[in-house]
Amino acid sequence: MSQPPSIAAELSIDQLLLHGFDLLQHLSTFLEVDPHDLKQRLPSSSSDLAALHPGAFDPLTVETFYEETVGDGHLLELAAWHLSSAAYIADTLRLQAQFARGHVLDFGGGIGTHALAAAALGAVEHVWFVDLNPRNRAFVSWRAERLGLADRLSCHRDLSDPALPRAFDTIVCLDVLEHLKDPAAQLKVFHNRLHHDGHALLNWYFFRGFAGEYPFHLDDPAQVEQFFRTLQSHFLEVFHPWLITTRAYRPMPGNAE
Numbered sequence: 001m002s003q004p005p006s007i008a009a010e011l012s013i014d015q016l017l018l019h020g021f022d023l024l025q026h027l028s029t030f031l032e033v034d035p036h037d038l039k040q041r042l043p044s045s046s047s048d049l050a051a052l053h054p055g056a057f058d059p060l061t062v063e064t065f066y067e068e069t070v071g072d073g074h075l076l077e078l079a080a081w082h083l084s085s086a087a088y089i090a091d092t093l094r095l096q097a098q099f100a101r102g103h104v105l106d107f108g109g110g111i112g113t114h115a116l117a118a119a120a121l122g123a124v125e126h127v128w129f130v131d132l133n134p135r136n137r138a139f140v141s142w143r144a145e146r147l148g149l150a151d152r153l154s155c156h157r158d159l160s161d162p163a164l165p166r167a168f169d170t171i172v173c174l175d176v177l178e179h180l181k182d183p184a185a186q187l188k189v190f191h192n193r194l195h196h197d198g199h200a201l202l203n204w205y206f207f208r209g210f211a212g213e214y215p216f217h218l219d220d221p222a223q224v225e226q227f228f229r230t231l232q233s234h235f236l237e238v239f240h241p242w243l244i245t246t247r248a249y250r251p252m253p254g255n256a257e
């Protein structure tokens with residue numbers, strides 16, 4: 001399926017590097033905040049988000065934190081990160097462009113950088129953006145509409161939504177696994193919902209930070225070990241040249257659960 005050149009051009013790597021796909025402009029219009037005020041809030045957005053967290057990773061409340069507590073806080077924090085680390089984000093988009101095709105799941109898609117870029121790729125039929133945070137979903141739906149991509153990208157709360165396909169051709173899950181109550185179980189869900197010839201693009205950071213700046217990251221050694229055992233028994237890594245922190249995988253057969 002090919003894309004009109006205008007959409008692909010608006011979501012090119014160059015545009016990401018220039019302004020994150022008009023990120024500040026989009027955020028300021030969506031939040032109805034003056035662009036100057038918005039820029040001033042970005043530098044503290046990471047510590048503002050950490051301050052909302054009760055302080056210890058709690059599997060019983062972690063989902064409520066993302067769904068009810070963080071609100072617009074994550075939009076600001078992710079915007080600050082994507083703008084200040086644009087070269088890194090650009091490499092994740094190059095990686096995505098190499099593998100994404102057909103029906104793409106962006107699990108925990110945040111502000112939609114990857115989902116929007118994937119929706120503009122000719123090999124992609126539809127992007128299914130899943131995120132617990134209703135403000136993230138509203139922002140990404142709004143951006144998709146604005147970029148003329150509303151018919152190629154839809155937003156959903158979780159994978160139990162019956163509108164979602166049973167299996168995907170590509171699963172993108174970047175900087176999310178360490179936020180989940182059971183990352184190993186999530187890998188099994190991905191394995192079960194990935195076509196046998198599909199690819200999963202994954203990364204993780206099971207660390208609360210040298211100064212405790214990521215209190216919302218899971219770092220329990222037993223769970224991390226279980227994660228790697230599950231990864232190694234369910235997926236085979238595929239080499240790519242873009243990043244060493246973000247990996248590409250094919251599902252291994254015979255392990256569906």
Ligand SMILES: C[S@@+](CC[C@H](N)C(=O)[O-])C[C@H]1O[C@@H](n2cnc3c(N)ncnc32)[C@H](O)[C@@H]1O
Nearest residue numbers: 066108109110130131132133136174175176179
């Ligand atoms: C650090 S952000 C990463 C966003 C995006 N993938 C990126 O690379 O910029 C983590 C995202 O995962 C979402 N999230 C956390 N737990 C989730 C869950 N159980 N299901 C779906 N999304 C979740 C959060 O709302 C947030 O948008």
